[in-house]
Amino acid sequence: MKRFNTDIAIIGGGPAGLAAAIRAGELGANVVLIERDFELGGILNQCIHPGFGLSLFGIELTGPEYAERFIEKVYTLNNIKILLSTMIIDIQDKIIYGVNKYDGVISIKAKAIILSMGCRERTRGALGIPGERPAGIYTAGSAQRLINIEGLMPGERVVILGSGDIGMIMARRFVLEGAEVLGVLEKLSYPGGLTRNVVQCLEDFNIPLYLNHTITGIKGKYRLEGVVAEDLINKKKFSLDVDTLLLSVGLIPENELSRKIGVMLDPRTSGPVVTQDRETNISGVFACGNVLQVHDLVDEVTRESYMAAEGAIKYISSERKVGGIMDVRPGENVRYIVPQRLTLPIEKPLYVYFRPLEPLTDCQIIGECNGKIYSLGKTEYARPGEMIKLRLRKDILDSGSDIKIKLEGEKV
Amino acid sequence: MDKELDIVIIGGGIIGTAIARELSKYELDIALIEKESDVGWGTTKANSAIVHTGYDPKPGSLMAKLNVEGARSFPSISEELDVPYKKIGSLVLTPNNEGFKRLEELKERGKINGVTNLEIITQSRLIDMEPNLSEDIKGALWVKDTAITSPVELAIAFRENAEKNGVKFIFDTSVIGFEIEEGRVMAVKTDKSIIGAEWIINAAGIFSDEIARLAGDDAFTITPVKGEYALFDKEVGNLVNHIIFPLPTESTKGILVLPTVDGNLLVGPNEHITTKEDTEVIQEGLEEVLNFAKREYPCLPLNMIITVFAGLRAKALDRGDFVIEPSQSVKNLINVGGIQSPGLSSAPSIAKYVIEILKDKGVKLSPKSSFVPERKSIPRFSHLSWEEREALIKKDPTYGELICRCEYVTLGEVIEAIRRGATTLDGIKFRVKAGSGRCQGGFCGPRLIPLLSQLLEIPPEEITKKGRNSKLVVGETR
Numbered sequence: 001m002k003r004f005n006t007d008i009a010i011i012g013g014g015p016a017g018l019a020a021a022i023r024a025g026e027l028g029a030n031v032v033l034i035e036r037d038f039e040l041g042g043i044l045n046q047c048i049h050p051g052f053g054l055s056l057f058g059i060e061l062t063g064p065e066y067a068e069r070f071i072e073k074v075y076t077l078n079n080i081k082i083l084l085s086t087m088i089i090d091i092q093d094k095i096i097y098g099v100n101k102y103d104g105v106i107s108i109k110a111k112a113i114i115l116s117m118g119c120r121e122r123t124r125g126a127l128g129i130p131g132e133r134p135a136g137i138y139t140a141g142s143a144q145r146l147i148n149i150e151g152l153m154p155g156e157r158v159v160i161l162g163s164g165d166i167g168m169i170m171a172r173r174f175v176l177e178g179a180e181v182l183g184v185l186e187k188l189s190y191p192g193g194l195t196r197n198v199v200q201c202l203e204d205f206n207i208p209l210y211l212n213h214t215i216t217g218i219k220g221k222y223r224l225e226g227v228v229a230e231d232l233i234n235k236k237k238f239s240l241d242v243d244t245l246l247l248s249v250g251l252i253p254e255n256e257l258s259r260k261i262g263v264m265l266d267p268r269t270s271g272p273v274v275t276q277d278r279e280t281n282i283s284g285v286f287a288c289g290n291v292l293q294v295h296d297l298v299d300e301v302t303r304e305s306y307m308a309a310e311g312a313i314k315y316i317s318s319e320r321k322v323g324g325i326m327d328v329r330p331g332e333n334v335r336y337i338v339p340q341r342l343t344l345p346i347e348k349p350l351y352v353y354f355r356p357l358e359p360l361t362d363c364q365i366i367g368e369c370n371g372k373i374y375s376l377g378k379t380e381y382a383r384p385g386e387m388i389k390l391r392l393r394k395d396i397l398d399s400g401s402d403i404k405i406k407l408e409g410e411k412v
Numbered sequence: 413m414d415k416e417l418d419i420v421i422i423g424g425g426i427i428g429t430a431i432a433r434e435l436s437k438y439e440l441d442i443a444l445i446e447k448e449s450d451v452g453w454g455t456t457k458a459n460s461a462i463v464h465t466g467y468d469p470k471p472g473s474l475m476a477k478l479n480v481e482g483a484r485s486f487p488s489i490s491e492e493l494d495v496p497y498k499k500i501g502s503l504v505l506t507p508n509n510e511g512f513k514r515l516e517e518l519k520e521r522g523k524i525n526g527v528t529n530l531e532i533i534t535q536s537r538l539i540d541m542e543p544n545l546s547e548d549i550k551g552a553l554w555v556k557d558t559a560i561t562s563p564v565e566l567a568i569a570f571r572e573n574a575e576k577n578g579v580k581f582i583f584d585t586s587v588i589g590f591e592i593e594e595g596r597v598m599a600v601k602t603d604k605s606i607i608g609a610e611w612i613i614n615a616a617g618i619f620s621d622e623i624a625r626l627a628g629d630d631a632f633t634i635t636p637v638k639g640e641y642a643l644f645d646k647e648v649g650n651l652v653n654h655i656i657f658p659l660p661t662e663s664t665k666g667i668l669v670l671p672t673v674d675g676n677l678l679v680g681p682n683e684h685i686t687t688k689e690d691t692e693v694i695q696e697g698l699e700e701v702l703n704f705a706k707r708e709y710p711c712l713p714l715n716m717i718i719t720v721f722a723g724l725r726a727k728a729l730d731r732g733d734f735v736i737e738p739s740q741s742v743k744n745l746i747n748v749g750g751i752q753s754p755g756l757s758s759a760p761s762i763a764k765y766v767i768e769i770l771k772d773k774g775v776k777l778s779p780k781s782s783f784v785p786e787r788k789s790i791p792r793f794s795h796l797s798w799e800e801r802e803a804l805i806k807k808d809p810t811y812g813e814l815i816c817r818c819e820y821v822t823l824g825e826v827i828e829a830i831r832r833g834a835t836t837l838d839g840i841k842f843r844v845k846a847g848s849g850r851c852q853g854g855f856c857g858p859r860l861i862p863l864l865s866q867l868l869e870i871p872p873e874e875i876t877k878k879g880r881n882s883k884l885v886v887g888e889t890r
Contacts, residue, residue: 001802036814087814097798101812104805105798123852125719128642130693133721135877135884138857145858152861152872152885177889221689222882243886256647 002103006032009110014042016116016289018070019302023309025077032081041067046148055299091261112284112312119251119290131218140166140248155244160184165193167248172201185213190359251294268336269293277311293338331406350392356382360409368404417441420609424451426759428615429570434763436577438777443580449879450839452567454617458723463559464754467522474734476525479754481761493569494789496673502558502655515553529556564842573787590627596743612745618726620749629739636724639681640697645716649675667704679705691722725752790828794820816856818849838878
């Protein structure tokens with residue numbers, strides 16, 4: 001077994017792991033960055049559309065361009081050891097076990113661990129869509145991989161279930177490749193992804209978005225021959241003659257490794273419960289990026305990963321002051337909040353990230369703390385597909401008491 | 413016409429492959445014809461994967477005899493062929509005190525059939541053994557020797573061993589008729605060729621009655637009976653420790669909750685008569701299965717389902733038993749039909765029974781001195797210790813390259829699966845589990861298509877999920 005010793009081990013070399021490695025490396029820590037694919041960059045490598053980096057760099061980059069900025073940087077830092085094509089299989093205490101074809105079995109003993117494994121797509125099986133089980137049913141991300149990396153077209157007549165961002169982006173991608181996209185079906189009464197994707201990927205390409213629609217049947221024993229769609233308002237069923245069904249019905253943080261070491265998960269995010277440093281309930285184990293909460297924008301993944309790296313540095317340098325704990329809880333109309341737990345003292349400006357349960361307009365953000373009500377801000381629109389980022393006021397934080405955040409507004 | 417064969421087996425399910433392997437012990441020229449691209453793709457791939465002990469079939473029936481004999485030979489055959497077999501025991505539950513009478517009857521039936529290790533237990537003991545079970549359950553018949561296995565892996569093992577011992581397997585080939593002279597089959601007509609043979613063994617599962625009819629024999633009829641299943645994530649595979657049965661009815665053992673040999677949780681099947689091509693899961697059926705299981709296991713985590721599927725039982729309803737007999741109307745045809753549950757448990761003894769029929773018919777069976785009984789499975793990375801992994805990667809670095817993240821399947825295993833005959837994504841999945849986990853091939857699928865294309869030397873648009881027209885891609889991008 002090949003053994004490594006390091007200050008910080010980072011599991012996952014996508015945008016989260018890259019940013020965490022760079023920040024930790026710049027701050028002087030020895031880092032081992034572990035990636036299961038043969039190259040760094042994660043899912044960004046197959047996201048060849050633009051729209052990345054607007055918030056962080058002020059320009060629109062493609063996924064590979066965004067990744068490249070970080071990959072170039074990470075290779076310039078001598079204190080970062082990169083292990084590619086390496087799969088981590090087990091963690092016990094702070095020792096990580098994995099394999100790769102170069103070293104065989106490896107172990108990495110680290111003072112701190114940053115979890116940045118990302119997420120996976122929900123599948124047809126998880127939805128339990130009835131019907132036959134033919135070829136031609138793909139998650140949107142798998143289809144994206146086939147087209148953008150392998151150069152292979154999954155099909156010619158396509159329908160997409162779910163209006164997540166990848167689904168809408170793939171609707172446009174299929175049209176650009178000459179396929180016919182019959183529409184995007186969304187079970188809810190509002191789109192799942194970003195408004196900009198509804199406009200730029202669907203409306204600009206005349207791809208219909210059917211809200212309140214789902215798929216209730218799959219036809220074809222060998223290759224997909226059609227689907228049965230249902231209008232959930234008037235309960236009418238109709239057939240769509242397609243050879244390809246794409247699913248964009250949600251992303252699930254990949255926390256199987258986290259569970260192995262006893263990391264507590266928040267059922268609302270399916271990611272770990274963390275502090276403002278992105279530290280989990282296991283001391284010295286941090287989490288950032290989509291393994292923690294499914295983000296809309298990679299820019300925020302990068303920012304969150306910087307926080308995790310700084311937290312890990314603080315942890316290994318034993319500079320941490322240990323004070324009390326305040327909980328941040330979602331109240332009315334709030335689906336989840338990250339971080340869920342604040343450790344005192346709070347030394348830096350503190351932002352919380354949350355999503356509404358359903359779309360609201362003329363929306364007030366309200367905090368409850370110690371029986372007092374605080375007005376924390378307002379927003380014209382609040383949509384589940386768009387994360388809200390809020391700086392928490394110092395007077396609330398100074399109280400040291402648990403905080404509940406809720407939204408009040410007009411339902412759309 | 414091809415060279416005259418001694419025996420043609422029609423159907424590559426668990427029964428056809430078991431017979432092929434058993435016959436490969438003798439000096440015979442044998443071919444097995446299968447309409448799909450691989451073995452085990454009919455009933456074999458969609459059932460509960462249980463080796464029943466044989467307490468349940470009607471005493472005196474062929475089913476009772478072959479089940480008990482088959483179950484007894486499973487441990488040795490699984491070892492010989494390196495196939496999973498786990499004796500975890502089963503529990504037949506009763507929800508009320510009246511049910512104990514039924515359990516006594518089952519136990520008694522078991523005794524008559526020659527099954528030992530049966531015990532009736534009451535609630536307190538039961539809850540110790542199955543802590544997640546509903547408190548409404550009053551007691552159970554504990555069948556200590558019931559086991560779980562992997563039926564497709566067994567069919568694959570039978571095939572590999574039979575092939576090694578000289579049996580020829582012909583895939584993607586459908587039997588469309590027979591050349592018959594004076595009440596004898598002279599040759600089997602397929603959609604690709606005509607194959608001459610001395611003896612025909614009809615092990616065509618759901619379609620065995622139709623194959624018999626093609627030869628002019630209408631002695632039995634198969635009724636396809638659909639069963640729907642839900643498979644759960646390994647994270648909840650330990651919800652149950654035993655195979656959980658409800659009280660059986662005359663026609664079915666009921667909806668079960670059980671762990672699989674791979675550590676998943678399996679729930680099903682229901683029972684609905686249908687048509688021969690219908691393996692569609694319907695919403696109502698799925699709800700029926702899940703609602704039933706929820707009564708026994710109220711904590712059943714429905715959000716951990718990774719896939720749903722349906723299989724067909726080949727029931728000869730008019731016979732109420734297996735149909736394993738020489739045809740009355742065709743001199744050299746042996747029908748092996750109506751192999752419903754406990755067909756898997758009986759597969760080894762059904763194969764031996766067929767040999768006896770051939771002997772009775774005067775077929776000369778000289779043992780093959782070169783017969784090799786053992787078969788080794790593909791090394792499965794996820795099952796190995798760290799030391800074994802280290803040694804394997806050193807020998808072949810492709811075993812250090814993970815291609816399926818959910819089930820920890822390596823490139824080395826996939827290459828070996830293809831070398832041993834996998835030609836499709838499902839063929840790989842059934843051999844080494846790549847694509848069978850929680851992401852259902854979302855990650856490995858797009859990587860396996862180019863790999864299959866490269867190793868089989870065919871274009872990507874010819875690669876299929878499960879043969880025929882199940883093509884995965886239509887061509888290259890612009």
